[in-house]
Amino acid sequence: MFLFTKKTSVRICQFLLGSAVVAVLSLPQAQALHSYHGVITSSFRASAQQAGVDNQLIAAFTDIFSPRLDFKRELRRGDRWRFVVKDRREGIAAAEYVPRRGRRLRAVRYEIAGRSALHYSPDDSHSLQRAFLRTPVKGGRITSTFSRRGRFHPLLRVVIPHFGVDYSARIGTEVMSVADGVVVRATYNRINGWYVKLQHYPFYHTAYCHLQKIAPHLKKGKAVKQGDVIGYVGASGRATGPHLHFSFYERGRYADPLRKQFPPKTSVPQPYRADFQQQARNWLSLLPPYPPGA
Numbered sequence: 550m551f552l553f554t555k556k557t558s559v560r561i562c563q564f565l566l567g568s569a570v571v572a573v574l575s576l577p578q579a580q581a582l583h584s585y586h587g588v589i590t591s592s593f594r595a596s597a598q599q600a601g602v603d604n605q606l607i608a609a610f611t612d613i614f615s616p617r618l619d620f621k622r623e624l625r626r627g628d629r630w631r632f633v634v635k636d637r638r639e640g641i642a643a644a645e646y647v648p649r650r651g652r653r654l655r656a657v658r659y660e661i662a663g664r665s666a667l668h669y670s671p672d673d674s675h676s677l678q679r680a681f682l683r684t685p686v687k688g689g690r691i692t693s694t695f696s697r698r699g700r701f702h703p704l705l706r707v708v709i710p711h712f713g714v715d716y717s718a719r720i721g722t723e724v725m726s727v728a729d730g731v732v733v734r735a736t737y738n739r740i741n742g743w744y745v746k747l748q749h750y751p752f753y754h755t756a757y758c759h760l761q762k763i764a765p766h767l768k769k770g771k772a773v774k775q776g777d778v779i780g781y782v783g784a785s786g787r788a789t790g791p792h793l794h795f796s797f798y799e800r801g802r803y804a805d806p807l808r809k810q811f812p813p814k815t816s817v818p819q820p821y822r823a824d825f826q827q828q829a830r831n832w833l834s835l836l837p838p839y840p841p842g843a
């Protein structure tokens with residue numbers, strides 16, 4: 550872990566880093582700047598803990614990159630990561646994940662007046678968040694994928710198509726809306742059990758089935774935001790055990806959400822791009838160096 554102090558801006562940091570370290574001591578309300586790095590041996594959590602990263606920052610790092618990286622399935626031994634934190638309330642200022650194979654991911658926090666701060670990629674100025682989340686349940690394990698040809702249904706004892714993705718998770722696990730949208734159904738039927746169907750943008754729908762219960766106050770016509778809790782994993786309706794059946798529709802037809810390339814949720818608006826790129830360069834220069842040979 551690297552540690553030094555700063556007052557208000559990155560530029561000051563760089564100045565202090567370069568020479569006048571003594572000046573740090575005389576700065577009022579100096580803030581600590583922390584940075585961390587590591588190499589994956591088993592999981593991200595394991596290597597982060599080894600580097601002294603606390604749980605809150607582990608979660609923050611995972612949240613930043615999870616729209617682009619499946620922390621359960623896509624991490625490989627030897628992948629490298631690093632990040633820098635300005636202050637605890639603002640969280641991670643800049644972060645990088647470098648897989649041994651494949652493209653590196655980078656993220657820089659940027660705040661545009663009147664909007665909440667987001668992490669954008671310095672490579673294309675797009676948000677790392679996609680218009681749709683990769684998964685509606687945190688920590689859910691995929692137990693059945695989308696299949697038009699079908700699979701053997703253990704309850705019905707016949708082969709039927711599976712127009713969705715099943716996530717196994719404990720009863721009561723929060724289910725999130727994968728995108729901003731409007732509730733078009735929040736009700737019960739014999740097959741789906743308690744379920745919620747949402748409409749997103751003009752052409753997309755998602756459905757969340759076999760819920761234990763629907764989130765309180767969720768009603769037809771209500772607007773939801775990406776990541777809002779809309780219900781809880783259960784086994785209602787025709788279900789063999791607790792899981793979420795998640796369906797995705799494009800122009801009214803079932804589609805496989807795992808095969809979709811979703812557009813970024815948003816981008817740094819053109820008038821801010823030069824400033825974002827400048828700030829990004831500053832923050833990225835503060836990332837700690839990887840150890841030699843890593």
Ligand SMILES: [Zn+2]
Nearest residue numbers: 713714715794
């Ligand atoms: Zn299913």
